[in-house]
Amino acid sequence: MCTAATYQTKGFYMGRTLDYEFSYGDEITVTPRNYEFQFRHMGSVSSHYAMIGMAHVAGDYPLYYDAMNEKGLGMAGLNFVGNAVFQEVDDTRNNVAQFEFIPWILCQCATLEEAKKLLSRMNLVGTPFSPQLPTAQLHWLIADKTGSLTVECMADGLHIYDNPVGVLTNNPPFDKQLFHLNDFMHLSPKQPENTFSQDLNLQSYSRGMGALGLPGDLSSASRFVRVAFTKLNSRSGNSENESVSQFFHILGSVDQQRGCCEVANGKYEITLYTSCCSADTGIYYYTTYENHQLSGVNMYRENLDGDTLTRYPLINGEQIHMQN
Numbered sequence: 001m002c003t004a005a006t007y008q009t010k011g012f013y014m015g016r017t018l019d020y021e022f023s024y025g026d027e028i029t030v031t032p033r034n035y036e037f038q039f040r041h042m043g044s045v046s047s048h049y050a051m052i053g054m055a056h057v058a059g060d061y062p063l064y065y066d067a068m069n070e071k072g073l074g075m076a077g078l079n080f081v082g083n084a085v086f087q088e089v090d091d092t093r094n095n096v097a098q099f100e101f102i103p104w105i106l107c108q109c110a111t112l113e114e115a116k117k118l119l120s121r122m123n124l125v126g127t128p129f130s131p132q133l134p135t136a137q138l139h140w141l142i143a144d145k146t147g148s149l150t151v152e153c154m155a156d157g158l159h160i161y162d163n164p165v166g167v168l169t170n171n172p173p174f175d176k177q178l179f180h181l182n183d184f185m186h187l188s189p190k191q192p193e194n195t196f197s198q199d200l201n202l203q204s205y206s207r208g209m210g211a212l213g214l215p216g217d218l219s220s221a222s223r224f225v226r227v228a229f230t231k232l233n234s235r236s237g238n239s240e241n242e243s244v245s246q247f248f249h250i251l252g253s254v255d256q257q258r259g260c261c262e263v264a265n266g267k268y269e270i271t272l273y274t275s276c277c278s279a280d281t282g283i284y285y286y287t288t289y290e291n292h293q294l295s296g297v298n299m300y301r302e303n304l305d306g307d308t309l310t311r312y313p314l315i316n317g318e319q320i321h322m323q324n
């Protein structure tokens with residue numbers, strides 16, 4: 001399971017949890033403006049917006065899981081297993097392979113509006129990266145400070161939904177996730193009033209009872225509701241540090257601990273990393289399962305006019321700040 005979310009204070013932030021039972025070998029990867037992207041069906045683009053994000057780099061190619069470009073447009077890919085069906089190559093449209101979807105959008109679009117235009121001409125195809133790295137079944141969140149979109153390619157075609165929540169998890173399809181929120185419209189951060197019956201003397205005996213019924217399990221449908229409630233009721237200061245700190249608390253509401261989600265005998269899905277990218281500062285902040293301290297990579301400290309990738313391996317292992 002995975003969860004992606006946006007957060008708006010004075011700045012714009014976007015990030016995700018990546019939950020899985022193993023790592024593909026992830027690195028924070030900066031792609032500078034002159035790195036040549038060779039698209040499988042669309043030729044090459046050698047001058048474009050720079051981007052930073054989490055990627056598995058295979059043969060010098062950044063296979064991004066989530067990233068943000070220098071204009072503050074972000075994208076994240078999350079599992080959509082059993083529902084993702086990619087399109088056939090169609091010579092009348094822009095054919096983009098699933099593994100190059102993030103660079104395709106982020107290298108050309110400065111805004112969500114521009115992304116919408118590019119999406120209207122796009123065909124998302126299942127061309128695999130390599131026999132060792134076959135096509136992943138994903139759906140995507142695309143966002144900037146003006147809003148969010150969900151992109152889902154299914155047996156009945158490409159769906160592009162406005163996403164008023166700014167949150168994405170996994171199955172079921174996004175329209176069902178959004179509809180499911182109707183079931184929780186009574187939840188509130190305020191203490192509840194007794195509307196059950198005037199004949200009974202019912203009372204709030206604990207703080208937090210306004211959100212009784214918020215699902216607590218790790219299923220993607222429950223995480224969608226939980227992170228939506230947490231995000232939409234979040235309050236924080238406007239500074240970068242206050243916003244980033246709050247963002248990690250929002251995604252902390254769907255953190256996955258080893259042992260609670262068994263995916264095979266003795267194998268457990270865990271939150272391998274949690275990320276938050278800041279549109280204003282170009283910093284990609286992250287924690288890993290083994291390292292709760294925030295680490296960061298600032299894209300503007302790299303030569304963004306270069307043509308080679310810069311890669312930072314994840315810092316793992318707890319960094320404990322001893323005070324005595």
Ligand SMILES: C[C@H](CCC(=O)NCCS(=O)(=O)O)[C@H]1CC[C@H]2[C@@H]3[C@H](O)C[C@@H]4C[C@H](O)CC[C@]4(C)[C@H]3C[C@H](O)[C@]12C
Binds near residue numbers: 018064099138171
């Ligand atoms: C496994 C990751 C998604 C995690 C997730 O959503 N878990 C939920 C589990 S469940 O459904 O709810 O069961 C996805 C997100 C991005 C994916 C990677 C990116 O798409 C980039 C390439 C794409 C290649 O086709 C396959 C390797 C790969 C390197 C992908 C491996 C894997 O599928 C990743 C890492």
